[in-house]
Amino acid sequence: MKARNSYSFITTPARSSSSSTFIASTSTNKNPDVIVIGSGMGGLCAANILRHVHKKTVLVLESHYLPGGCAHTFPIKGYEFESGPTILLGCSKPPLNPLRQVLDICGLNVDWISYSSWGVLGDGDEQWDLELGRDASNRPKFDSIIEERSHSPSLAKTEFAQLLEKTLPLIVPATEIPAMALRADSKVLFTLLAKHTKSLFKLLQLPDAGTGPFDPYMNGPIHTVTDPWLRSWLDGLAFSLSGLEAARTPASAMSYVLWDLHRDNGSLDYPKGGMKSLVNALVSGLGDDEIRLKSTVASIDIVGNRACGVTLKNGEKLESNEGVICNAPLWCLRDLLKPAESDSGNGGVKTLLDEIRSVNMTRSYLHLHVGLDAEGIDQSKLKPHYTVWEKGMVGDSEHVCSELNMIAVSNVCNFDDSLGVPEGKIMMHAYACGNEEYGIWEDLSKEEYEALKKERAETLWSAIEKVVPDARERCEVEMIGSPLTHERFLRRPRGTYGAEVESLFQDGSTPIDGLVLCGDGIFPGIGLPSVALSGVSAANSFVGVWKQLQNY
Ligand SMILES: Cc1cc2nc3c(=O)[nH]c(=O)nc-3n(C[C@H](O)[C@H](O)[C@H](O)COP(=O)(O)OP(=O)(O)OC[C@H]3O[C@@H](n4cnc5c(N)ncnc54)[C@H](O)[C@@H]3O)c2cc1C
Numbered sequence: 001m002k003a004r005n006s007y008s009f010i011t012t013p014a015r016s017s018s019s020s021t022f023i024a025s026t027s028t029n030k031n032p033d034v035i036v037i038g039s040g041m042g043g044l045c046a047a048n049i050l051r052h053v054h055k056k057t058v059l060v061l062e063s064h065y066l067p068g069g070c071a072h073t074f075p076i077k078g079y080e081f082e083s084g085p086t087i088l089l090g091c092s093k094p095p096l097n098p099l100r101q102v103l104d105i106c107g108l109n110v111d112w113i114s115y116s117s118w119g120v121l122g123d124g125d126e127q128w129d130l131e132l133g134r135d136a137s138n139r140p141k142f143d144s145i146i147e148e149r150s151h152s153p154s155l156a157k158t159e160f161a162q163l164l165e166k167t168l169p170l171i172v173p174a175t176e177i178p179a180m181a182l183r184a185d186s187k188v189l190f191t192l193l194a195k196h197t198k199s200l201f202k203l204l205q206l207p208d209a210g211t212g213p214f215d216p217y218m219n220g221p222i223h224t225v226t227d228p229w230l231r232s233w234l235d236g237l238a239f240s241l242s243g244l245e246a247a248r249t250p251a252s253a254m255s256y257v258l259w260d261l262h263r264d265n266g267s268l269d270y271p272k273g274g275m276k277s278l279v280n281a282l283v284s285g286l287g288d289d290e291i292r293l294k295s296t297v298a299s300i301d302i303v304g305n306r307a308c309g310v311t312l313k314n315g316e317k318l319e320s321n322e323g324v325i326c327n328a329p330l331w332c333l334r335d336l337l338k339p340a341e342s343d344s345g346n347g348g349v350k351t352l353l354d355e356i357r358s359v360n361m362t363r364s365y366l367h368l369h370v371g372l373d374a375e376g377i378d379q380s381k382l383k384p385h386y387t388v389w390e391k392g393m394v395g396d397s398e399h400v401c402s403e404l405n406m407i408a409v410s411n412v413c414n415f416d417d418s419l420g421v422p423e424g425k426i427m428m429h430a431y432a433c434g435n436e437e438y439g440i441w442e443d444l445s446k447e448e449y450e451a452l453k454k455e456r457a458e459t460l461w462s463a464i465e466k467v468v469p470d471a472r473e474r475c476e477v478e479m480i481g482s483p484l485t486h487e488r489f490l491r492r493p494r495g496t497y498g499a500e501v502e503s504l505f506q507d508g509s510t511p512i513d514g515l516v517l518c519g520d521g522i523f524p525g526i527g528l529p530s531v532a533l534s535g536v537s538a539a540n541s542f543v544g545v546w547k548q549l550q551n552y
Pocket of ligand 1: 067526
């Protein structure tokens with residue numbers, strides 16, 4: 001069984017399958033060096049690093065008619081709706097996150113809009129703005145929110161200050177070690193030792209080398225948060241990162257976000273022109289013949305124990321010189337890999353499928369995309385993002401992460417007038433993030449399904465109405481997306497947000513030679529910066545350590 005929650009260089013011996021044992025690409029055939037399955041942000045980052053940094057030829061095969069995976073943008077009635085992510089940190093100022101690092105090293109440009117507050121709406125009249133950064137006396141601006149909202153503010157402020165202090169060492173990997181130093185095999189130890197010795201030693205001193213969950217910082221022994229309001233806030237923040245409460249969210253991700261939100265000059269970043277600009281920038285880094293849309297991979301072709309190419313759903317066979325990177329969600333491998341009982345060389349397939357069996361999915365999503373008439377709406381009074389707690393933030397019976405409680409409302413027209421939106425209109429996206437059960441949507445008749453969609457979208461409508469009270473009268477386009485919609489259009493098994501942190505793959509290595517994984521099933525998990533990191537690691541595994549070290 002694959003060890004969890006720790007890099008292989010620390011706890012497990014090297015995989016025999018290391019991709020860096022591949023033969024260098026000297027062939028003159030037209031096969032790409034590496035085939036990448038999926039154009040999610042993980043796959044696009046991997047392909048760009050391979051092409052621009054390691055000078056490999058690539059072919060990205062995407063099943064959808066649009067690139068970007070969860071981050072794709074789709075046009076409907078003159079609007080360009082964003083299917084998923086909008087919130088990013090670390091794109092406009094150092095330390096830059098792995099996604100921005102990929103853009104920079106590959107010479108790709110995106111303009112960033114920075115902003116520093118988002119709205120929080122609870123039940124009743126609870127309403128406040130999360131202001132990022134620090135005040136004149138160098139205290140987190142968040143302290144004044146704690147003061148206002150917690151029932152024991154001085155305890156909560158002390159606990160919060162100590163939390164920031166105790167988690168500070170955990171930001172070492174993100175702030176000191178560039179994504180280019182990583183690779184999806186145990187040889188990562190050499191790259192870290194060669195170029196980042198001091199940071200490596202700091203990393204090794206962290207509990208679980210910084211790869212464990214946040215639990216010891218919430219519930220002891222390292223730190224304990226007892227204030228109920230602060231705990232709820234941290235759970236909510238974590239939930240939007242991982243689909244799980246704080247104690248079960250990666251400690252590295254939580255620590256980095258806490259640090260970045262509350263550091264001097266902290267800001268959030270959004271790509272000008274929308275997520276489409278970000279996806280387009282990464283796609284523009286590839287040649288026309290290096291990305292194929294509407295190309296669903298039906299199987300990864302393994303000969304002996306080596307990934308040699310893929311077969312598409314239409315029967316077309318494509319070979320690669322050096323291997324395959326799979327960016328499709330982990331669970332898709334159950335269909336993509338065919339165990340051949342009779343072929344002893346395929347033992348790696350069976351092992352990998354066994355490992356995937358133990359990866360738990362987080363819950364799914366409910367979406368409401370609306371296009372609204374903006375006549376008379378004063379955007380200067382609104383925020384680009386809201387977190388709405390429909391049932392309240394602190395409560396004995398309703399936990400902050402319970403179903404249909406925490407709803408995200410994205411109002412990106414607030415700060416970007418270059419989005420694909422008809423004149424005089426705005427678009428909003430409300431979603432129940434990782435708190436919708438897939439099971440209640442299964443096996444319904446068409447009528448039952450439509451009725452359930454209408455019924456459950458009421459909560460999302462209510463969240464939007466908290467922002468724009470007469471939103472329904474203004475509505476020109478309404479699209480409700482269920483977990484089944486999410487599964488279908490984002491190609492995500494059971495519409496999952498991603499893997500639960502306890503069962504994340506520690507890195508993208510597999511027991512099959514030439515097959516490397518990237519995406520949100522791989523540490524550090526969900527989120528654009530995280531999948532960019534696993535994309536870079538996967539790409540780096542296709543060159544030897546010395547070449548990798550020379551290339552950044
Ligand atoms: C509503 C929503 C809001 C979010 N908000 C944020 C946010 O604000 N900030 C943030 O950082 N993150 C956010 N996330 C999370 C983030 O979007 C994801 O973690 C990330 O985009 C996942 O990227 P990926 O590359 O791992 O996979 P995916 O985006 O899932 O990409 C995988 C790709 O593989 C393709 N594929 C699958 N099977 C095949 C096949 N057989 N053949 C060919 N292609 C195939 C899929 O079509 C897809 O394009 C959000 C996610 C959602 C859904």
